[in-house]
Amino acid sequence: xxxxxxxxxxxxxxxxxxxxxxxxxxxxxxxxxxxxxxxxxxxxxxxxxxxxxxxxxxxxxxxxxxxxxxxxxxxxxxxxxxxxxxxxxxxxxxxxxxxxxxxxxxxxxxxxxxxxxxxxxxxxxxxxxxxxxxxxxxxxxxxxxxxxxxxxxxxxxxxxxxxxxxxxxxxxxxxxxxxxxxxxxxxxxxxxxxxxxxxxxxxxxxxxxxxxxxxxxxxxxxxxxxxxxxxxxxxxxxxxxxxxxxxxxxxxxxxxxxxxxxxxxxxxxxxxxxxxxxxxxxxxxxxxxxxxxxxxxxxxxxxxxxxxxxxxxxxxxxxxxxxxxxxxxxxxxxxxxxxxxxxxxxxxxxxxxxxxxxxxxxxxxxxxxxxxxxxxxxxxxxxxxxxxxxxxxxxxxxxxxxxxxxxxxxxxxxxxxxxxxxxxxxxxxxxxxxxxxxxxxxxxxxxxxxxxxxxxxxxxxxxxxxxxxxxxxxxxxxxxxxxxxxxxxxxxxxxxxxxxx
Amino acid sequence: xxxxxxxxxxxxxxxxxxxxxxxxxxxxxxxxxxxxxxxxxxxxxxxxxxxxxxxxxxxxxxxxxxxxxxxxxxxxxxxxxxxxxxxxxxxxxxxxxxxxxxxxxxxxxxxxxxxxxxxxxxxxxxxxxxxxxxxxxxxxxxxxxxxxxxxxxxxxxxxxxxxxxxxxxxxxxxxxxxxxxxxxxxxxxxxxxxxxxxxxxxxxxxxxxxxxxxxxxxxxxxxxxxxxxxxxxxxxxxxxxxxxxxxxxxxxxxxxxxxxxxxxxxxxxxxxxxxxxxxxxxxxxxxxxxxxxxxxxxxxxxxxxxxxxxxxxxxxxxxxxxxxxxxxxxxxxxxxxxxxxxxxxxxxxxxxxxxxxxxxx
Numbered sequence: 001x002x003x004x005x006x007x008x009x010x011x012x013x014x015x016x017x018x019x020x021x022x023x024x025x026x027x028x029x030x031x032x033x034x035x036x037x038x039x040x041x042x043x044x045x046x047x048x049x050x051x052x053x054x055x056x057x058x059x060x061x062x063x064x065x066x067x068x069x070x071x072x073x074x075x076x077x078x079x080x081x082x083x084x085x086x087x088x089x090x091x092x093x094x095x096x097x098x099x100x101x102x103x104x105x106x107x108x109x110x111x112x113x114x115x116x117x118x119x120x121x122x123x124x125x126x127x128x129x130x131x132x133x134x135x136x137x138x139x140x141x142x143x144x145x146x147x148x149x150x151x152x153x154x155x156x157x158x159x160x161x162x163x164x165x166x167x168x169x170x171x172x173x174x175x176x177x178x179x180x181x182x183x184x185x186x187x188x189x190x191x192x193x194x195x196x197x198x199x200x201x202x203x204x205x206x207x208x209x210x211x212x213x214x215x216x217x218x219x220x221x222x223x224x225x226x227x228x229x230x231x232x233x234x235x236x237x238x239x240x241x242x243x244x245x246x247x248x249x250x251x252x253x254x255x256x257x258x259x260x261x262x263x264x265x266x267x268x269x270x271x272x273x274x275x276x277x278x279x280x281x282x283x284x285x286x287x288x289x290x291x292x293x294x295x296x297x298x299x300x301x302x303x304x305x306x307x308x309x310x311x312x313x314x315x316x317x318x319x320x321x322x323x324x325x326x327x328x329x330x331x332x333x334x335x336x337x338x339x340x341x342x343x344x345x346x347x348x349x350x351x352x353x354x355x356x357x358x359x360x361x362x363x364x365x366x367x368x369x370x371x372x373x374x375x376x377x378x379x380x381x382x383x384x385x386x387x388x389x390x391x392x393x394x395x396x397x398x399x400x401x402x403x404x405x406x407x408x409x410x411x412x413x414x415x416x417x418x419x420x421x422x423x424x425x426x427x428x429x430x431x432x433x434x435x436x437x438x439x440x441x442x443x444x445x446x447x448x449x450x451x452x453x454x455x456x457x458x459x460x461x462x463x464x465x466x467x468x469x470x471x472x473x474x475x476x477x478x479x480x481x482x483x484x485x486x487x488x489x490x491x492x493x494x495x496x497x498x499x500x501x
Numbered sequence: 502x503x504x505x506x507x508x509x510x511x512x513x514x515x516x517x518x519x520x521x522x523x524x525x526x527x528x529x530x531x532x533x534x535x536x537x538x539x540x541x542x543x544x545x546x547x548x549x550x551x552x553x554x555x556x557x558x559x560x561x562x563x564x565x566x567x568x569x570x571x572x573x574x575x576x577x578x579x580x581x582x583x584x585x586x587x588x589x590x591x592x593x594x595x596x597x598x599x600x601x602x603x604x605x606x607x608x609x610x611x612x613x614x615x616x617x618x619x620x621x622x623x624x625x626x627x628x629x630x631x632x633x634x635x636x637x638x639x640x641x642x643x644x645x646x647x648x649x650x651x652x653x654x655x656x657x658x659x660x661x662x663x664x665x666x667x668x669x670x671x672x673x674x675x676x677x678x679x680x681x682x683x684x685x686x687x688x689x690x691x692x693x694x695x696x697x698x699x700x701x702x703x704x705x706x707x708x709x710x711x712x713x714x715x716x717x718x719x720x721x722x723x724x725x726x727x728x729x730x731x732x733x734x735x736x737x738x739x740x741x742x743x744x745x746x747x748x749x750x751x752x753x754x755x756x757x758x759x760x761x762x763x764x765x766x767x768x769x770x771x772x773x774x775x776x777x778x779x780x781x782x783x784x785x786x787x788x789x790x791x792x793x794x795x796x797x798x799x800x801x802x803x804x805x806x807x808x809x810x811x812x813x814x815x816x817x818x819x820x821x822x823x824x825x826x827x828x829x830x831x832x833x834x835x836x837x838x839x840x841x842x843x844x845x846x847x848x849x850x851x852x853x854x855x856x857x858x859x860x861x862x
Contacts, residue, residue: 328745328746332747349735349744350806351807352735360736361749367729370728372729
């Protein structure tokens with residue numbers, strides 16, 4: 001009924017979807033799985049109209065359609081239940097359900113709240129949720145909100161003649177086990193009226209619910225498996241099956257680390273709901289990779305070491321000293337450098353030039369009595385521009401105008417020039433082209449050789465395997481398994497995926 | 502032959518690829534450049550525009566008039582007049598520039614100026630009434646009062662987590678009320694000749710207060726470009742999260758910023774008293790609109806991180822040239838306010854990149 005034929009989508013530097021064929025039949029639940037960056041989100045955005053494909057056709061019942069925006073897609077019966085819940089928390093449940101479609105209840109410019117409440121009640125009944133539609137949304141539990149979200153999408157049923165296709169993006173990530181069961185029961189019930197596309201990191205759930213499963217890798221659909229023929233192992237192999245290039249990750253430069261001392265040690269550390277009971281040691285010269293799915297707690301661990309999160313239990317030691325106050329200032333003072341994922345938000349200050357960005361974390365070193373020694377700043381910046389091969393016309397260049405790779409190098413120079421010997425790298429190669437990625441790998445090897453301890457959250461599994469001395473697999477905030485990454489004895493992708501999902 | 506051409510074509514392409522990587526192709530008229538120089542061009546345009554109106558009027562009445570040379574507007578006397586009117590506002594505007602660079606806003610200037618002016622006047626008269634006595638101490642006292650008011654502003658904003666505009670607006674009202682309490686509604690005359698020489702003594706046609714303001718401007722420039730504090734203002738305005746993640750004490754920077762602004766407001770108060778020789782509750786009137794307008798028109802971005810004190814100088818001059826020029830060509834007061842209002846909107850429209858900002862609250 002709903003079908004994508006040979007759909008292509010390009011972004012600058014990335015071929016995000018490669019001739020994807022995708023089909024949803026009536027009353028069917030279709031699963032969609034793939035690694036981070038395999039193209040799942042892009043595909044979903046094409047389906048619900050947020051992106052327009054560059055090539056190929058979108059057809060409904062054989063007719064070619066083209067959506068300019070999600071609203072047009074909705075008018076063709078395609079609805080999306082968002083992972084990040086899209087309800088507006090200060091509005092009531094019924095206002096949320098009919099957001100943007102209040103006109104049907106308006107008489108002489110006034111909203112008939114009673115009629116709206118009644119209609120909302122009918123929608124909520126579809127998802128078996130018995131709450132007062134006038135409840136403020138923020139008062140609901142996460143599970144209830146998820147159902148309201150679903151009810152909101154189901155209003156399509158009244159508005160549209162024809163079939164519905166509903167996308168569920170990671171709907172179970174915030175739900176407890178019983179709630180997941182409840183949701184699945186509901187979805188199965190609802191297949192009488194609609195088809196579903198179900199996206200999740202949890203392989204077992206996808207297998208349980210879906211009639212057919214699409215497996216994506218590198219922007220292409222690599223396999224379609226029927227429910228009965230599905231096998232977790234086989235699917236996981238398909239998701240990751242790639243050859244690892246040793247040269248690419250500079251494996252020949254991987255030297256053993258100094259296991260005698262610990263730069264960072266975690267002893268049964270927990271941080272609220274983010275992660276639980278995590279223990280590890282980071283040694284000088286070691287590259288330690290945290291591997292897990294999105295939201296598995298990797299980032300929170302980095303933020304704890306840097307001082308942005310305060311753990312709720314356990315002890316954190318940095319260079320042998322127990323950390324008692326968690327603040328970014330103390331992290332910086334202990335020699336921790338943090339390169340966060342969002343360079344634009346947390347990496348560089350756009351509007352400030354190269355040397356200003358580099359000295360941002362170490363201004364006391366370049367000033368006396370509050371007066372800056374701009375000459376020294378520039379000299380330092382020039383040294384590092386040369387050392388890291390940063391491509392910038394001069395030190396006065398606004399960092400916002402540099403390319404992603406060069407911004408990354410500026411951030412790195414910022415921490416390294418300040419003498420940081422513990423580096424936290426969160427997706428350091430995200431959004432970089434291949435050349436820039438290799439530069440980053442080179443820098444990681446150099447730092448490691450210089451005795452810097454590095455904790456890495458890699459962009460892909462290959463990257464994690466290729467770069468690391470040690471790999472910790474984390475799932476839903478809990479430690480799963482530790483792998484040793486000595487060259488020649490590195491774990492395979494499949495080993496890791498097995499423990500991740 | 503064709504092959505050679507092809508190879509050459511490829512080479513140039515590769516070359517341009519490399520240059521594209523090292524430096525983005527330089528376009529002469531970039532958005533950044535327009536934004537940077539627009540305020541100064543507007544100022545120049547206005548300076549040439551008003552004499553044109555004068556010339557036009559005399560031309561209609563068939564009088565002799567050489568463009569610029571016979572202009573009343575375009576004369577040293579009038580330039581001094583504009584400068585005198587602009588100096589107190591310049592001080593206040595410089596103070597608020599620092600705050601706006603941080604991405605906050607300070608609306609306490611009217612109250613702070615009144616309080617500083619009134620306390621200065623009382624102390625000055627009480628301690629001798631002339632700069633030649635201990636009464637000079639009233640000047641550092643006024644600056645201290647400004648710093649304290651600013652510091653309280655900053656503390657209320659940061660510690661109680663109240664949005665800066667609300668915290669400072671409220672503090673401003675407190676200040677105005679306090680000034681009224683002190684004076685009981687009276688005007689206090691400061692008639693010391695030495696102090697008034699700020700206005701009365703002229704070097705090269707301009708009174709001393711203009712040079713004082715210039716000195717303060719240079720100090721502000723130094724703070725902005727050469728101190729950690731100034732750098733921190735830009736860092737907080739350009740990316741507060743990042744500043745925090747780089748180990749900056751953002752709260753401290755904010756409080757220091759408001760304190761510094763308070764000192765400049767106090768400086769504005771001193772010059773305002775020096776100009777008219779009177780301190781009263783109303784001394785602070787109108788500074789809010791003029792200073793914020795000047796900062797914005799000068800090209801400092803309201804969301805922080807971009808701009809500086811030189812922009813503010815240009816902004817203050819634009820505002821005062823418009824005020825003065827309209828008087829010279831005989832337009833009523835209310836037209837001036839209207840024009841300034843429109844100018845503010847134009848300045849913000851010009852400096853906002855609407856492609857990146859999707860929602861405005």
